[in-house]
Amino acid sequence: MFRQLSCQVTEPGFHALFGPSGVGKTTLAKMIAGDITEFSGDINLHRIRHVLYTYNLERLPGWYCIREHLEAITPKSNRQRMTELVDSFGLQSCLDSRFAQLSLGQQNRTNLARYLLQDFDLLIMDESLANVDEITKEKIILKIKSLFPERCFLYISHNVVEVSKFCKQIVVLRNQYKAPQAVTLHGQDYNGRRTLKQTELEQIMLEIVNAS
């Protein structure tokens, strides 16, 4: 799948892994997370001890309601953060429901929230905000960026606009017959506090499309 692939993310923040379907984004993510171990080559993680990988098809056990599950899996040190995340992710109304009773968007938000309540240095979010409307998605990403400025995120998405707008470094993965197989670009890293430069955003989007 990968041939002489080389890429790096150099600082904490909200970064993206972008590329067409089947190019190996999920495989690379699983290799970084340690879920896939049989490969040649090296993945070097500096100052990153806990890597978590989450994807949009995950489910919560059905015997709990959301509140019980979140309380059971949240470390004591993060209890305060739980309330904050529940509020900003719009999960208040879901707390007494079971996972299967939620809409797809609510399910994805709940799943992401429980990962954010864990101790991690790098969180890989594989299409974790699929089926979430644009306004809520923006609110969630901005909240993540403000709550965890020192952590590293790798956001896998097919949405070129949100990747260009919110991400700091964008690793564009290409198929194995293209050289180099990965190209790193810089996004707008929008955090909600400054005005977005429309022309620069369009420029980045064009670069991403051309690179992929």
Added chain:
Amino acid sequence: MLHRRVYQFLIIYFIGLGTLMLVKYSLNLSDYTIPGVSEIWTTCRRYFGLYLMAVLNTLCVAILGHLLSICMATVVGIIGRLTIWIGSFIRVAAYNIQAYPIVAVAPIIFILLGDGLSSRLLIAAMICYFPLLLSFIGILSEPVQEIEHFFESTRRMNWRLQVKIRAFENIHKLITVIVGSATLAMVGTIVAEFIAASAGIGYSIRIALYQSDLAKILVALFLIGVCTSVYLVFLEWLGWFIKRRLGSI
């Protein structure tokens, strides 16, 4: 649910009885070969109470055997789900041993344990144990990746949680298998009693067979069918109740 299942059994039973009568009267067979309706009715009135107690005796042993086999299948299924050598060994052993007919081993059990309760119980349990075991091993060794991933990534996974997740996710299958194996438990007990036991409806059928008394056998079959139907309906209700409590329906 109860009336439907009993109703279905009664239809099948009386179709069978009707066919027998059709054969009897069309071939002009004697009452000795196939008894008439009045003789069956007389036998029924005479032996109903006795046979009902015998069927209830058999049913009690079948239920105990069923419970025993569920416990055994759960324990062995939990060990068999392991990816290390012992899990693999148990899976292979279970597939190989279940191919061997338990009825063929039954005489050895009777020789070793006698014709009492323990032999009937053991044979009943063994006859419904292997189908249960294969399903339990299959269900418990199949990862539910989309739920287990979180607990594995956050290092919270332990064997109890893993079993709980897999059992919960497959609760419909588990209940179907348990209900299905209840019939086997009843069959196993009757077979055991038929071979060598000294109590139960299987034993009564064996006596009736030696006497060539088809009327008694028909009465026994009627009571077995009704009692088994009631037991199956009870298990289905229990399954429905469990699923409801777990929020699965």
